[in-house]
Amino acid sequence: MPKLWNETIETHRQAVRDATLDTTAALVAEHGLTSVTMSKIAEKTGIGRATLYKYFPDVESILSAWHERRISAHLHELATVRDRVADPAARLEQVLKAYALIHQERVRHHNEPYGAELAALLHPDEHVAHAQHHLREMFRELLEQAAAAGAVRDDIAAGELATYCLHALTAAGGLPSEPAAERLVEVTLAGLRPPDATHPANTAG
Amino acid sequence: MPKLWNETIETHRQAVRDATLDTTAALVAEHGLTSVTMSKIAEKTGIGRATLYKYFPDVESILSAWHERRISAHLHELATVRDRVADPAARLEQVLKAYALIHQERVRHHNEPYGAELAALLHPDEHVAHAQHHLREMFRELLEQAAAAGAVRDDIAAGELATYCLHALTAAGGLPSEPAAERLVEVTLAGLRPPDATHPANTAG
The missing domain is CATH 1.10.357.10 (Tetracycline Repressor, domain 2)
Structure with missing residues (x-):
């Protein structure tokens, strides 16, 4: 059932994306932009740094x-x-x-x-x-x-x-x-x- | 009559100041900020560059x-x-x-x-x-x-x-x-x- 599989992938990607956005906004609001790095965002979101870069460049x-x-x-x-x-x-x-x-x-x-x-x-x-x-x-x-x-x-x-x-x-x-x-x-x-x-x-x- | 003299000085200073503001706003609106320099402003206002710096630092x-x-x-x-x-x-x-x-x-x-x-x-x-x-x-x-x-x-x-x-x-x-x-x-x-x-x-x- 490739369709269902694709939907699962898409749901997962969307969940990672949403979690990344939430984490980043919270970090910036709390600590200011200059102290927020891609590493920090990946860590707080609970994903690898390389994975994060597959979603966003900066x-x-x-x-x-x-x-x-x-x-x-x-x-x-x-x-x-x-x-x-x-x-x-x-x-x-x-x-x-x-x-x-x-x-x-x-x-x-x-x-x-x-x-x-x-x-x-x-x-x-x-x-x-x-x-x-x-x-x-x-x-x-x-x-x-x-x-x-x-x-x-x-x-x-x-x-x-x-x-x-x-x-x-x-x-x-x-x-x-x-x-x-x-x-x-x-x-x-x-x-x-x-x-x-x-x-x-x-x-x- | 020092009072009148002071008033004349003050009127002159105000006129130079006003002319500088008008010239600068016109230059920036026409050419953009990056192409407007203090020299250009002094020239267009009709005052010396040294005089301009007595009024404004930048x-x-x-x-x-x-x-x-x-x-x-x-x-x-x-x-x-x-x-x-x-x-x-x-x-x-x-x-x-x-x-x-x-x-x-x-x-x-x-x-x-x-x-x-x-x-x-x-x-x-x-x-x-x-x-x-x-x-x-x-x-x-x-x-x-x-x-x-x-x-x-x-x-x-x-x-x-x-x-x-x-x-x-x-x-x-x-x-x-x-x-x-x-x-x-x-x-x-x-x-x-x-x-x-x-x-x-x-x-x-």
């Missing part, structure tokens, strides 16, 4: 892969939240909230001993640009659906509203608690409501 | 001073807009709009040939942190005054609303036109309105 490439995996996980998390809710308005609110909390968590990591150093290393690359595009498209679709349901204004393009949401919610990184992040989502959502609902006198304007 | 320190001057100019611009309008709601709107346009302009510079390289050099330093604190305080006060006038919700701390505004308006950097930036300000302001004005049924909640 520490930077491991961190880049770790970052890529984290971004994919965030996108997957948001898609899961989206697909769990049927009502367009509630769906939008849930995804905005999940995104705000991801940002709050991200800044918490940034404040770990070597978190800022790690963040500075993770330059925006092609993968990040792709993820940001994907995220903006997801928000744009959610906003279009909510606008069609009458919960969001339709006099401003959904793409512009998506840009507003994505920026407004990054404010969660500067807020101290989950309730504060929830208030931010509430304020951000209030900005999206149809103007005729908020300003009955201005419907014609 | 190119990086000139760029840092240039950045500091630009941030101060932006804060001054926002304060001028603020002090021009008496009505708290209109004042808030005008300052938010000015801030959005500053951000749009900033990203336009970023997209110049070597704009991104220049931006990457201008690391957030103490001066930037001080300016951000100052900006947040300015927004917080404007929001408190607008809340006292009934134009902004007062059930969420003005500091949290300031954080929301500052982040939401950075979205202007991704918007293509001034009308788009104005729509962003409109949406951001809508998020700030008292909930009883937008949701009459929820006043008790």
Whole structure:
């Protein structure tokens, strides 16, 4: 059964890869990049140094892969939240909230001993640009659906509203608690409501 | 009249300093940092190389001073807009709009040939942190005054609303036109309105 065998190999490779990423991120966050070597990573992951080099050429490439995996996980998390809710308005609110909390968590990591150093290393690359595009498209679709349901204004393009949401919610990184992040989502959502609902006198304007 | 003489000296020094900053920023934006030397800067500014070294030790320190001057100019611009309008709601709107346009302009510079390289050099330093604190305080006060006038919700701390505004308006950097930036300000302001004005049924909640 070569297919099953290949799957086993692939599962094993994925497990080694994942363990390497986890170990490296933990080592860098704890000790700083300059004190983390390929030997140290191999030792802590429990694999040989030669094996590690079959997966990654250097520490930077491991961190880049770790970052890529984290971004994919965030996108997957948001898609899961989206697909769990049927009502367009509630769906939008849930995804905005999940995104705000991801940002709050991200800044918490940034404040770990070597978190800022790690963040500075993770330059925006092609993968990040792709993820940001994907995220903006997801928000744009959610906003279009909510606008069609009458919960969001339709006099401003959904793409512009998506840009507003994505920026407004990054404010969660500067807020101290989950309730504060929830208030931010509430304020951000209030900005999206149809103007005729908020300003009955201005419907014609 | 030693006082006048000192003022003349000071005015002259300030003029040389300003000219140096302008020249350096223009040279870096046009040719990139690596091709800009102290000699080149002195030549283009029209001063001697020895004179330039009396003002600045290296190119990086000139760029840092240039950045500091630009941030101060932006804060001054926002304060001028603020002090021009008496009505708290209109004042808030005008300052938010000015801030959005500053951000749009900033990203336009970023997209110049070597704009991104220049931006990457201008690391957030103490001066930037001080300016951000100052900006947040300015927004917080404007929001408190607008809340006292009934134009902004007062059930969420003005500091949290300031954080929301500052982040939401950075979205202007991704918007293509001034009308788009104005729509962003409109949406951001809508998020700030008292909930009883937008949701009459929820006043008790």
